[in-house]
Amino acid sequence: MPAPLNNKTDDPLHDAFDSKIAVHAMPRGESIRPDELPALWAGVTAAEDGLPIRTIYVHIPFCENHCVFCGFYRNAYRSDLAKQYVAALIQEMELTARAPFMSAHPFHAVYFGGGTPTALPAESLTGLVSTVKTLFPLSNDCEITLEGRIYNLTKKKIEGALSAGINRFSLGVQTFDTRIRKRLGRRDPREKVIETLTYLRDLGKAAVIIDLIYGLPGQSLEIWEDDIKAFLSLELDGCDLYQLNVFRGGPLEKSVAKGSLPRPATLKEQADYYVRGVERMEAAHYRRLSLAHWARISRERSLYNLFSRGRSDCVPLGSGAGGWLKNYFFFVEGDLKEYLRAIKAGKKPLSFGMRRAQRDFLFRDISYQMELGYCDLEALSKRHDLDLLTILRPIISQWEKVRLIKRTDGCLYLTRPGEFWSVNLAQMLIDRLQEG
Ligand code: SF4
Numbered sequence: 001m002p003a004p005l006n007n008k009t010d011d012p013l014h015d016a017f018d019s020k021i022a023v024h025a026m027p028r029g030e031s032i033r034p035d036e037l038p039a040l041w042a043g044v045t046a047a048e049d050g051l052p053i054r055t056i057y058v059h060i061p062f063c064e065n066h067c068v069f070c071g072f073y074r075n076a077y078r079s080d081l082a083k084q085y086v087a088a089l090i091q092e093m094e095l096t097a098r099a100p101f102m103s104a105h106p107f108h109a110v111y112f113g114g115g116t117p118t119a120l121p122a123e124s125l126t127g128l129v130s131t132v133k134t135l136f137p138l139s140n141d142c143e144i145t146l147e148g149r150i151y152n153l154t155k156k157k158i159e160g161a162l163s164a165g166i167n168r169f170s171l172g173v174q175t176f177d178t179r180i181r182k183r184l185g186r187r188d189p190r191e192k193v194i195e196t197l198t199y200l201r202d203l204g205k206a207a208v209i210i211d212l213i214y215g216l217p218g219q220s221l222e223i224w225e226d227d228i229k230a231f232l233s234l235e236l237d238g239c240d241l242y243q244l245n246v247f248r249g250g251p252l253e254k255s256v257a258k259g260s261l262p263r264p265a266t267l268k269e270q271a272d273y274y275v276r277g278v279e280r281m282e283a284a285h286y287r288r289l290s291l292a293h294w295a296r297i298s299r300e301r302s303l304y305n306l307f308s309r310g311r312s313d314c315v316p317l318g319s320g321a322g323g324w325l326k327n328y329f330f331f332v333e334g335d336l337k338e339y340l341r342a343i344k345a346g347k348k349p350l351s352f353g354m355r356r357a358q359r360d361f362l363f364r365d366i367s368y369q370m371e372l373g374y375c376d377l378e379a380l381s382k383r384h385d386l387d388l389l390t391i392l393r394p395i396i397s398q399w400e401k402v403r404l405i406k407r408t409d410g411c412l413y414l415t416r417p418g419e420f421w422s423v424n425l426a427q428m429l430i431d432r433l434q435e436g
Pocket of ligand 1 (some may be wrong): 067
């Protein structure tokens with residue numbers, strides 16, 4: 001639930017809310033008992049049907065080290081364990097691909113995420129990508145993304161991944177500043193980051209996207225500008241500009257409390273970093289694919305991310321993967337030992353699930369549109385047979401008053417402050433509609 005709106009503010013960018021939701025806006029869902037999951041999965045995948053837009057998410061739950069700011073770290077990379085994992089993952093792919101559901105429509109995007117998929121050796125990467133391509137029907141223009149980091153991203157791995165069919169690299173750079181990188185557990189200096197990205201770009205065989213984070217400890221507004229400048233000078237295909245989230249009880253919070261790291265930017269400061277990022281990307285004529293994601297040329301499509309926010313099915317593969325299939329969310333066992341045990345027993349290791357909330361497609365439409373900077377309540381009212389403008393009028397009037405949105409007929413457009421608070425706003429709409 002978002003913090004209440006400060007409806008008296010004259011400075012909505014800095015003061016509209018006291019806190020910001022860290023994840024995507026989503027409805028409250030009903031969880032499913034773990035013992036019900038195998039039968040549900042079997043039922044859902046038994047028919048040759050499903051949504052025409054579909055994706056595959058493959059999770060690689062290893063990292064070479066735990067970066068101080070990260071809340072997604074699960075397992076330290078060990079070559080013997082990774083080898084065992086890759087063999088099990090291929091078994092899971094074979095088991096999953098047999099179901100009739102998988103051949104109903106081609107998949108439009110495959111995403112190898114983590115963790116750090118690029119921690120795996122070249123042969124493993126090639127093997128996994130080739131297995132997906134062999135077992136699942138992919139569309140002719142399927143986007144196949146390999147997520148990773150610069151550290152240990154060797155030419156051999158890059159070439160292996162490209163030869164297997166990877167056509168998009170999404171690399172976490174976070175900052176080019178060597179001092180901050182080292183403090184946060186990013187091992188390579190600026191020069192190495194630039195060298196690897198230049199190599200990838202000059203190969204010209206895949207879209208190259210990087211993530212940058214604003215608000216990191218020690219990252220002044222000038223350093224943030226320099227990060228964006230360094231990105232722009234590389235002429236890559238696109239980038240995500242993310243806000244730092246400080247995970248409660250995580251290594252970053254502890255290091256700041258101990259005094260071993262300077263404090264990260266406050267939320268008010270982050271708002272300024274956000275605006276500066278948008279201004280710089282707009283001035284460089286980058287195209288906005290979502291509020292956080294920018295493309296230089298149309299080779300960058302960001303299909304997996306866009307589809308997963310909208311109406312699509314997603315097949316989850318690998319320990320820690322999750323995805324919506326028809327009316328259910330399935331999460332694959334995140335505990336590595338349990339995962340390996342279940343695969344050995346010939347089972348799809350599912351550990352958690354959720355049922356789609358009533359009107360979930362409406363909430364998805366709202367969340368998707370808000371990520372693009374608008375919400376067309378008039379069109380959504382027709383599509384979902386509900387008078388959204390009337391139901392949401394009190395909220396919308398407050399937002400207009402404090403200049404978080406502008407309204408043209410039945411469509412809301414986020415102002416710059418509204419963009420910064422978009423997740424809170426989307427969650428408020430969903431919460432109001434779930435109240436009934
Ligand atoms: S930032 Fe990436 S490499 Fe670092 S711990 Fe998180 S998932 Fe692993």
